[in-house]
Amino acid sequence: MHSCPEEATLTDFLAGLLSEEHRTSVLAHLEGCTDCRWVLAAGNDTQVLAGAPKASAQTPSQLLLPGDKLSRYVVRERLGSGAMGVVYAADDPELGRRVALKMLRPEGRQREELRQRLLREAQALARLDHPNVVTLYDVGTHADGVFLAMELVEGTTLAEWMREPHPWKEVLRVFREAGKGLAAAHAAGLVHRDFKPANTLLGKEGRVFVTDFGIAGPLQQDEGAPLQDPDKAPVASMKHLTRTGQLLGTPAYMAPELLEGQHADAHSDEFSFCVALHEALFGVRPFQGATLQELAQAARQGRISPPKREVKVPARVRRAVLRGLSANPEERFPSMESLLAALAPRPIRWLARMTATAVVAGVLGTLAAYGLTQREGGHCEQE
Structure with a gap:
């Protein structure tokens, strides 16, 4: 076998x-x-x-060790690895700060295409400057590989954070910050294509960072060109990184139109965001399937899985999440900003009533003062 x-x-x-x-x-x-x-x-x-x-069964010579140098950076420890790269914590002695070094995985197949994906991530991050998107500091080469020097986030991934239930208000706070990072990407003309809890970091101080833009693409369908002029960087267009009939992104969080090979846009990022939000609120992803076909069918038919745990989430929040999970992209929110507005906290009822009362009292007071002035003015004229 x-x-x-x-x-x-x-x-x-x-x-x-x-x-x-x-x-x-x-x-x-x-x-x-x-x-x-x-x-x-x-x-x-x-x-x-x-x-x-x-994946960690690499020979010691393939891994960087504490004290090794990449350009001016001094490696301190290995933080983890994924399908495309290995991440290290390192020191930048020139600027006196810690950084995260993302290095192309040493044993990777199709190495040149993976290298281009890493460079695409650098180009995507270079277009973004937002507190909820991890910051890119530098790009360089080491031996025959490429590395990115990025902001080092001390904390955990959203996937790890979600292993324990959290109050719905805290879940919304965290996800609204992540959503602001996605909205910033959309404003810069980028679609993430692979938003999921494992690609989102939660810092120790509660700040949220969207990461892993390795398969990000242009927001407009006709923008098939690389993010940067090919004469300036050896980066392939998304057409070269996507094979006919195959997928980019993680299926469990992908919009049904992407599972069918259609173009990714802000609406598909919105769908992925709502899948993750549903999972964080209710302990289960909204759609289930033993195969990709069953998963897509469940999403197309809107067959929402029952919550794993009962949470008293306001009806308006449930409605917003379900709208973001609509099978038809046109039925979702028109933008991430509008979705985030629907998820924004509402004022406390008694505070809203007091505010309304104060406004009414102010208006009445103004009218009364205006009437008194008119009467006094009229009396003077009679005299």
Whole structure:
């Protein structure tokens, strides 16, 4: 019996980076492996398949060690790894600050395309300047690889934070900050394409950061060109990073139109955001399916899974989340800003009544003063 593909292979499969022969073998394996199908549907970046070679099983020479230098940066520790890169904490002695170094994974297949994806992430981050988007400091090369020097966020991922239930007001606060980061990307002409809890960081002080713009693309469908002129950077367009009939993004959070190969836009990011928000509020993702087809069908039919835990969420919040999960993109909110406005906290009723009363009293007082002035003015004229 063949062992399961490693997580990096499954991610490459979703991103369309495998050769046709390799893709065929993965498809054949998926037909008979429920575990791998669930990994694809769940989109858990940290899960390692049973029996699969772990991504961390690299030779010591392939990994950077404390004290190693990349350009001017001094490596301190390895923070983690994903399908595309390994992240290290490092010191920048020239500016006296800690940074996060995202390095192209050393054993990656289709290395050149992954390198281009990492450069695309750098270009996307360079277009964004927002407190809820991780800041890019520098881009450089090391040996035959590429690295990004980014803001080091001390905290946890939203996926880890969501493992424990939180009050709905706190969930909304955190997600509204993440939504502001997405809205900033849209304002810069970018669609994230892969928003999910694992791609969002929660700092120790409560600040939220949207990260991982490796498969971000232009917001407008006719913007098929690279984010930067190809003469200035060796970065392929999204057409070269997406194979016909294959996907970019994590299926469990993807809008149904993307599962069918349609164009990603702000509405599809909105859908992904609401899937994650539903999961954070109710303990379960809204749509379930053992295969990608079943997952897409559930989303298309609007078959919302029952909550895993009962939460007294206001009806207006439920309505907003459900609208963001509409199968038809046109039925969702027109923008992330309008969705965030619908999720914004409402004033306390007694405070609203007091404010209204104060306004009415002020208006009446003004009218009374105006009437008195008129009477006094009229009396003077008679004299």
